[in-house]
Amino acid sequence: MSFKISIDGKTIDVVEGTTVLEAARKLNIDIPTLCHHPKLTPFGGCRLCIVDIKGIPRPVTSCTTPVSEGMEVTTSNPEIERLRKTILELILSDHPYECMTCERAGDCTLQELAYFYGIKDNRLTGERRLYSKRDGNPFIERELEKCIMCGKCVRVCDQVQGVSAIDFGYRGFDTKICTPFERNLDCEFCGQCVAVCPSGALTGKAWQQKGREIGVREVETTCSYCGCGCNLTLHVKGNEVIRIDSKEDTINEGWLCVKGRFSYSFINSPDRLTKPLIRIAPKESSEFGLRPMGVRSSEYNSAVGSQHSALFREASWDEALDYIAEKLKAIKEKHGPDAIAGLSSARCTNEENYLFQKFIRAAAGTNNIDHCARL
Amino acid sequence: MAGLANVFGSGAMSNSMLEIENNNLMFVIGSNTTETHPIVGLKMKKAVKRGAKLIVADPRKINLVKFADLWLQQRPGTDVALLNTIMHVILREGLEDKEFIKNYTENFENFRGSLAEFTPEIGEKITGVPKEKIIKAALMYGEADKAGIYYTMGMTQHTHGTDNVYAVANLALMTGNLGKESAGVNPLRGQNNVQGASDMGCLPNVYPGYQKVDNLASKEKFEKEWGAKLSDKPGLTVTEITDAAINGSIKAVYIMGENPVLSDPDQSHTVKGLSSLDFLVVQDIFLTETAELADVVLPATCYAEKDGTFTNTERRVQRVRKAVEPPGDAKEDSWIITELSRRMGYEMTYHHIEDVAHETGRVWPAFSGITYNRIEKLGIQWPCPTKDHPGTSYLFKGGFPRGKGLFTSVNYKPSAELPDVEYPFILSTGRQLFQYHTGSMTRRTPAIETIAGQAYVEISPEDAEALGIKDGQVIRVSSRRGSIEIASKVSDRPLKGMVFIPFHFKEAAANVLTNTAVDPVCKIPELKVCAVRIEA
Incomplete structure (x- = not known):
């Protein structure tokens, strides 16, 4: 069933079940909120989205109020703005003023609202929640002092990820978001909670002091792990990818997994190959991959440098490519084109794959071309 | 994929990720979706929240089981028996889609007979799944209006993997769950661009766009486009290449961005094959276990260092954009290939990487309508034959590329190596x-x-x-x-x-x-x- 309501004098057709906040957003009317997320159930926790509705004596939270026929809504007037400012002051009364060093500065809804409401000196001060324990998980920094209890992380973990690794614990002033028995976070580390956090409470551990907004470029691209094809936003400072997230209007709705969001340090790994290499060691002596149990790849990788100098020498591109061309031509000459084969890569782009098979078919002259679709 | 290509005329995910949310029933078999395709997993969880039923068939109690209405824990390698039994029950209960079978499929009568022996009792005996559960699965799937099947390598990495795929296709054909939204047969591709590498013809029997190398018309088309004489002899697959290296008929292998030493079966066999070669070139971003065996190693670029496109599991062609410069002297794979080709006496000239995509569009009509400009914000799903075509969210609307959907009788075959006293x-x-x-x-x-x-x-x-x-x-x-x-x-x-x-x-x-x-x-x-x- 649909009907008309009016918001700030504008009329809109809405279907039953829509909330006042959703209807206002359809009209591009901005109502501040910290605890609302369009993909999560309404919470009504931060109280910032209060509006006046004709016939209701007190302001109500627009995120939890469903529309009804003929409703007349006012989203902003001096009284509502005064209340919103007080609410923000209350939230900030218990918030560390660490924006100077906070990882999220510039990308923080709380900071932005404090700025718009001009909260310089907070007239409300009082006891502060201080937490000395840091979560020992390797992915997500949880700074509970900066938590404003909006509960988005709790809802996204339950409603989207289906994991429920965290919830509200304790009561009243002692309330905090915690894991069972306040152990270190042990979950799928998808980081959906980090993505929805409106303050600096949740950030990536790998982000720390790598750069915030200034001098950071955004590059839209596609993830290189599984076949879902999630759209990524790479945050780049200088020549380094310092952070990855995803926008809400993408095929993956902004959600990512642990690999897509957090596993990008391979890009700048010191183990990257930087020069063409030509083998110097005889083939028989090559000792490949199998490492003893319990050796971490990081330990192993640090040994790669010395190992590769025993197997290969560095060469220029000209030397390496001429050498390959000469060898392939000689083998084709002597044994025919079908003595050559190519394995292409599901990690590479369409264009590269097209070129690779074209090379094998047209330049080498064989259909011996495959990739790992079977593995 | 060959399995689906044989029965439908196209081998790819029939439907889209977004459509999962509106399924009435999801049948996930041989896919640990929440771990291997986490975002598809999220869509499935969302569908469950919206009231969709979920059947999981997996020998392991994977995470998705927590969200399932029904879990069938079949013995590994018994999927054909499980699926045939489900279809037996669907026929017995009269839940097949007679109209769809009549209008859009062929060979049903022959196929029907092949299910006769797969009674729930036989099914239970082979798969280890209690017959009540198999019957329940059949009723749930058969009664659902929009039922989607999702599978991955759990179905295909078997000596009877093609049979598994035929069985899945039979189930969808029999119930008319093809050619409509939020249903279908959906092989989830495991790697970012495995769909694209296949589409681009990195397969031994087909050119780009699945055009057969031994079809004269296709061969002539590509010879004209590429200005080169081509072979009409289908090539070898990755596992056959290893065998051929050992027996000496393959002398040189050029590997771009693959690590068969770890990914291929029987490692010592793979290493033996690669070590037997006269010449091995490996192009990668790291000195992988495979690269350690190479004669020449070429430093390539990762996804953040180049422009191009990936095609995801739902056939969506999406942009990859260069964000950073590659380290040291590492070069883009496209540069390496074209330079090497030039030195081999075959020039490939492209001014911009998008020219390669345009060439793909010239030789493969399903790709013709895709330009970088059109996919600037949102990728397009092939087939997309013209510049004003919106792309195709689900396949087989109004029929199959091969004409009619083909029912294929499959029988249960045990796996090649079964447990015994020595290896139990x-x-x-x-x-x-x-x-x-x-x-x-x-x-x-x-x-x-x-x-x-x-x-x-x-x-x-x-x-x-x-x-x-x-x-x-x-x-x-x-x-x-x-x-x-x-x-x-x-x-x-x-x-x-x-x-x-x-x-x-x-x-x-x-x-x-x-x-x-x-x-x-x-x-x-x-x-x-x-x-x-x-x-x-």
Whole structure:
């Protein structure tokens, strides 16, 4: 069933079940909120989205109020703005003023609202929640002092990820978001909670002091792990990818997994190959991959440098490519084109794959071309 | 994919990720979706929240089971029997879509007979799934209006993988779950651009766009476009290339961005093959286990260092954009290939990487309408034949490329290597959430290594107790091909009598153990079933 309501004098057709906040957003009317997320159930926790509705004596939270026929809504007037400012002051009364060093500065809804409401000196001060324990998980920094209890992380973990690794614990002033028995976070580390956090409470551990907004470029691209094809936003400072997230209007709705969001340090790994290499060691002596149990790849990788100098020498591109061309031509000459084969890569782009098979078919002259679709 | 191509005329995911949310029923078989396709997993969870029913068929109690209405824990390698029994019950209950069968399919009458023997009793006997559960699954699937099937390598990495795919296709055809939204047959592609690499013709029997190399018209078309004489002899698949290297008929292999030493079955066999070559070139971003065997190693670029496109599992062509410069002298793969080609006497000239995409569009009509400009913000799903075509969210609307959907009778065949007295356990290999494929990328992320840096073998509590194995204890797992030492993970996930090892870890590589037996049609190796022995 649909009907008309009016918001700030504008009329809109809405279907039953829509909330006042959703209807206002359809009209591009901005109502501040910290605890609302369009993909999560309404919470009504931060109280910032209060509006006046004709016939209701007190302001109500627009995120939890469903529309009804003929409703007349006012989203902003001096009284509502005064209340919103007080609410923000209350939230900030218990918030560390660490924006100077906070990882999220510039990308923080709380900071932005404090700025718009001009909260310089907070007239409300009082006891502060201080937490000395840091979560020992390797992915997500949880700074509970900066938590404003909006509960988005709790809802996204339950409603989207289906994991429920965290919830509200304790009561009243002692309330905090915690894991069972306040152990270190042990979950799928998808980081959906980090993505929805409106303050600096949740950030990536790998982000720390790598750069915030200034001098950071955004590059839209596609993830290189599984076949879902999630759209990524790479945050780049200088020549380094310092952070990855995803926008809400993408095929993956902004959600990512642990690999897509957090596993990008391979890009700048010191183990990257930087020069063409030509083998110097005889083939028989090559000792490949199998490492003893319990050796971490990081330990192993640090040994790669010395190992590769025993197997290969560095060469220029000209030397390496001429050498390959000469060898392939000689083998084709002597044994025919079908003595050559190519394995292409599901990690590479369409264009590269097209070129690779074209090379094998047209330049080498064989259909011996495959990739790992079977593995 | 060959299986689906044979019965429908096209081998790709029939429907879209977004459509999952509106399924009435999801039948997930041989896919550990939440770990291997986490975002598809989220859509499935969302569908469940919206009231969709979920059936999971998997020998392991994967995470998705938590969200399922029904879990069928079949013995590894018995999927054909499971599916045939489900179809037997659907026919018995009259739940097939007679109109759809009449209008859009062929060979139904022949096929119907092949199901007769698969009574629920026989099904239970072969699969180990109680017949009540099989019947319930049949009723749930058969009665659903929009039922989607989702599978991955759990179905295909078998010596009868093509049969598994035929059985899945039969089930969807029989119930009319094709050619409409939020239904279909959906093989989830495991790697970012495995769909694209296949589309682009990196397969031994087809040119780009699945045009057969032994079809004269296709050959002539590509000879004209490329200005070169081409061979009409289908080439060798990856596993055949290894065999041919050992017997000496293949002398040189050029590998771009693959690590077969870790990803292919029977590691010592793979290493033997690559070491027997006169000449091996490996182009990669790291000195992988495979690169260590090479004569020349070429430093390439990763996805953040180049422009181009990837095609995801739902056929959506999406942009990849250069964000950073490559390290040192590393070069884009496209530069390396064209430079090498020039030195081989075959010039390939492109002014911009998009020119390659345009050439693809010239030779493959389904790609013709896709330009970088059109996919600037949102990717387009092929087929997209013209510049004003919106792309295709689901396939087979109003019919199949091959004309009619083909019912194919399949019979249950046991796996190539079954457990016996000497090797009494079934080994399945696969992935886990945190690591990716051979680990050359994820294992270089310290946080990932902290959480999931150790290889493990999942073993059921009953088996562990019988063998006196404690959780975390290092045990020996051996097959006829080799033997590894690996930490045990006592877990209620695997079926009793079965163990599972993720294949990401070189220090305890699962593919030391696996069998090279392949499916006769698709040549996919049987990585999901081989026989092993466990020693404490």
